[in-house]
Amino acid sequence: xxxxxxxxxxxxxxxxxxxxxxxxxxxxxxxxxxxxxxxxxxxxxxxxxxxxxxxxxxxxxxxxxxxxxxxxxxxxxxxxxxxxxxxxxxxxxxxxxxxxxxxxxxxxxxxxxxxxxxxxxxxxxxxxxxxxxxxxxxxxxxxxxxxxxxxxxxxxxxxxxxxxxxxxxxxxxxxxxxxxxxxxxxxxxxxxxxxxxxxxxxxxxxx
Amino acid sequence: xxxxxxxxxxxxxxxxxxxxxxxxxxxxxxxxxxxxxxxxxxxxxxxxxxxxxxxxxxxxxxxxxxxxxxxxxxxxxxxxxxxxxxxxxxxxxxxxxxxxxxxxxxxxxxxxxxxxxxxxxxxxxxxxxxxxxxxxxxxxxxxxxxxxxxxxxxxxxxxxxxxxxxxxxxxxxxxxxxxxxxxxxxxxxxxxxxxxxxxxxxxxxxxxxxxxxxxxxxxxxxxxxxxxxxxxxxxxxxxxxxxxxxxxxxxxxxxxxxxxxxxxxxxxxxxxxxxxxxxxxxxxxxxxxxxxxxxxxxxxxxxxxxxxxxxxxxxxxxxxxxxxxxxxxxxxxxxxxxxxxxxxxxxxxxxxxxxxxxxxxxxxxxxxxxxxxxxxxxxxxxxxxxxxxxxxxxxxxxxxxxxxxxxxxxxxxxxxxxxxxxxxxxxxxxxxxxxxxxxxxxxxxxxxxxxxxxxxxxxxx
Numbered sequence: 293x294x295x296x297x298x299x300x301x302x303x304x305x306x307x308x309x310x311x312x313x314x315x316x317x318x319x320x321x322x323x324x325x326x327x328x329x330x331x332x333x334x335x336x337x338x339x340x341x342x343x344x345x346x347x348x349x350x351x352x353x354x355x356x357x358x359x360x361x362x363x364x365x366x367x368x369x370x371x372x373x374x375x376x377x378x379x380x381x382x383x384x385x386x387x388x389x390x391x392x393x394x395x396x397x398x399x400x401x402x403x404x405x406x407x408x409x410x411x412x413x414x415x416x417x418x419x420x421x422x423x424x425x426x427x428x429x430x431x432x433x434x435x436x437x438x439x440x441x442x443x444x445x446x447x448x449x450x451x452x453x454x455x456x457x458x459x460x461x462x463x464x465x466x467x468x469x470x471x472x473x474x475x476x477x478x479x480x481x482x483x484x485x486x487x488x489x490x491x492x493x494x495x496x497x498x499x
Numbered sequence: 500x501x502x503x504x505x506x507x508x509x510x511x512x513x514x515x516x517x518x519x520x521x522x523x524x525x526x527x528x529x530x531x532x533x534x535x536x537x538x539x540x541x542x543x544x545x546x547x548x549x550x551x552x553x554x555x556x557x558x559x560x561x562x563x564x565x566x567x568x569x570x571x572x573x574x575x576x577x578x579x580x581x582x583x584x585x586x587x588x589x590x591x592x593x594x595x596x597x598x599x600x601x602x603x604x605x606x607x608x609x610x611x612x613x614x615x616x617x618x619x620x621x622x623x624x625x626x627x628x629x630x631x632x633x634x635x636x637x638x639x640x641x642x643x644x645x646x647x648x649x650x651x652x653x654x655x656x657x658x659x660x661x662x663x664x665x666x667x668x669x670x671x672x673x674x675x676x677x678x679x680x681x682x683x684x685x686x687x688x689x690x691x692x693x694x695x696x697x698x699x700x701x702x703x704x705x706x707x708x709x710x711x712x713x714x715x716x717x718x719x720x721x722x723x724x725x726x727x728x729x730x731x732x733x734x735x736x737x738x739x740x741x742x743x744x745x746x747x748x749x750x751x752x753x754x755x756x757x758x759x760x761x762x763x764x765x766x767x768x769x770x771x772x773x774x775x776x777x778x779x780x781x782x783x784x785x786x787x788x789x790x791x792x793x794x795x796x797x798x799x800x801x802x803x804x805x806x807x808x809x810x811x812x813x814x815x816x817x818x819x820x821x822x823x824x825x826x827x828x829x830x831x832x833x834x835x836x837x838x839x840x841x842x843x844x845x846x847x848x849x850x851x852x853x854x855x856x857x858x859x860x861x862x863x864x865x866x867x868x869x870x871x872x873x874x875x876x877x878x879x880x881x882x883x884x885x886x887x888x889x890x891x892x893x894x895x896x897x898x899x900x901x902x903x904x905x906x907x908x909x910x911x912x913x914x915x916x917x918x919x920x921x922x923x924x925x926x927x928x929x930x931x932x933x934x935x936x937x938x939x940x941x942x943x944x945x946x947x948x949x950x951x952x953x954x955x956x957x958x959x960x
Contacts (some may be wrong), residue, residue: 401771
């Protein structure tokens with residue numbers, strides 16, 4: 293996980309501030325530095341489904357909360373006989389609209405990038421747009437315009453447009469990242485955006 | 500350009516054609532093809548080859564091509580097993596191009612046989628269309644390897660539309676439909692298994708072809724998506740491409756690692772490529788036909804659409820279609836409004852849609868079209884004609900042909916109805932006026948045309 297984070301940062305992705313602690317004190321110091329609220333994630337070679345073994349805690353708001361969450365996580369890991377390499381303390385994402393940015397290597401066309409809105413928009417309506425990499429900022433704008441749900445991105449019902457500038461940057465970085473690191477599949481899911489900016493909450497990729 | 504692509508010239512403009520597998524039996528492929536060449540427009544030398552016969556349709560029949568000698572093009576209709584050796588023989592004789600109609604190769608598992616043919620063709624740098632296909636039609640030179648009899652499948656007149664198709668069945672159906680409406684075709688290529696030349700080679704050939712102004716492409720799949728994308732993107736700037744991609748149902752893999760892998764089936768990559776190259780994509784056969792015929796019109800320079808009608812309701816339906824497609828109605832200039840007021844009967848009101856009322860004669864259409872052609876607010880005209888009303892007559896055809904022919908602004912004609920209306924539509928199509936059977940179909944085509952004009956930088960809004 294940490295290696296993935298570092299690789300993403302090296303490739304121009306701005307991640308939410310984070311640190312890794314091995315003790316409660318270390319975790320508290322990180323939380324103090326990046327400021328509450330934070331999320332905790334168990335770092336372990338054994339845990340693929342972190343949530344099921346109590347390896348994810350979100351919305352931790354204070355040192356007291358951190359203490360409880362930390363103890364819970366460590367006990368749960370012990371109970372499930374899971375090795376603890378450390379605990380990731382990361383700033384909680386902003387509230388906003390959930391986007392999904394994906395990429396994959398198509399056998400015929402090479403790398404392609406996909407954009408959609410999270411939740412029912414992608415799952416039920418299959419409201420997605422796609423382009424072949426590399427893309428330009430203009431391609432991103434066209435991809436947004438192509439989505440049926442685009443008013444949610446560009447502003448509707450009194451809401452302001454989200455920070456499209458950031459979406460463009462992340463999508464351009466995704467194409468470059470796939471090419472440079474020979475990525476087969478990538479999911480940025482979700483990317484949470486409001487009018488001020490976007491936070492990458494989770495990224496998974498495979499070479 | 501590769502030699503094999505250059506050699507396609509020998510397929511479309513050969514001085515001599517051999518039909519290897521020619522038959523005296525009319526229903527056989529070798530019988531139909533020979534008959535079509537002999538009775539069709541082709542003016543060059545025709546050489547039937549079949550060891551079974553000494554004469555077919557009054558032509559001397561040779562036992563092998565070697566007995567005759569070199570030809571520019573050989574159409575092969577024999578059983579697949581002997582095709583590689585015939586290709587070798589052709590290569591040795593200096594034949595530049597082959598059309599292999601025969602099936603029975605890779606598509607039924609005979610991959611080795613197809614490889615042997617591919618190698619023979621490559622060795623002599625011949626151009627090969629096929630295997631397992633209908634081959635080609637050239638409306639100018641009369642080369643015609645479509646093994647469907649002329650009385651069953653009409654051939655289209657000469658014109659600017661070229662058609663590349665992976666499927667012979669789709670190809671022949673569209674050709675028949677296009678011919679019915681008299682839409683002019685330059686070249687038709689059914690490339691089947693793409694043993695040697697594929698859709699990309701055909702596109703590159705048509706890029707250089709002076710007869711071809713627009714290209715229709717029907718594909719089910721490609722072997723080189725990246726190159727297809729690059730080539731389509733380049734050609735589309737010069738000659739608009741309308742594509743229909745079939746075989747889309749395939750979903751992304753359920754077992755995919757990522758959400759994206761799960762969502763994004765192979766068709767999504769095609770769609771992405773088309774969008775990025777600004778290729779006009781048709782969702783179905785109807786759209787394929789609807790979209791292509793508008794491209795003989797001049798590109799619009801402004802977005803406003805004028806709707807002219809002699810039936811109010813059709814004007815309203817058209818307005819709805821325009822609204823929901825994201826296009827917009829023109830807001831006529833004061834000058835145009837004043838002129839229209841003078842030419843319209845006193846009880847008609849000047850609006851857009853401009854309702855000329857059911858008793859409008861063709862002359863009134865003519866006057867109104869003149870005003871709108873001159874008005875800078877109008878980018879394109881949708882002319883709805885209720886052909887069935889008593890005041891309407893044949894002279895509307897000349898009015899519309901003139902409006903379309905002077906190429907100031909794009910026009911489309913909408914005629915809704917039955918047999919009587921389709922007679923008018925066919926006559927208009929024959930004269931190069933795009934017509935549609937419903938407001939929705941016409942507006943959908945116009946929408947693609949506006950998008951293309953914007954892409955070309957002609958439409959600036």
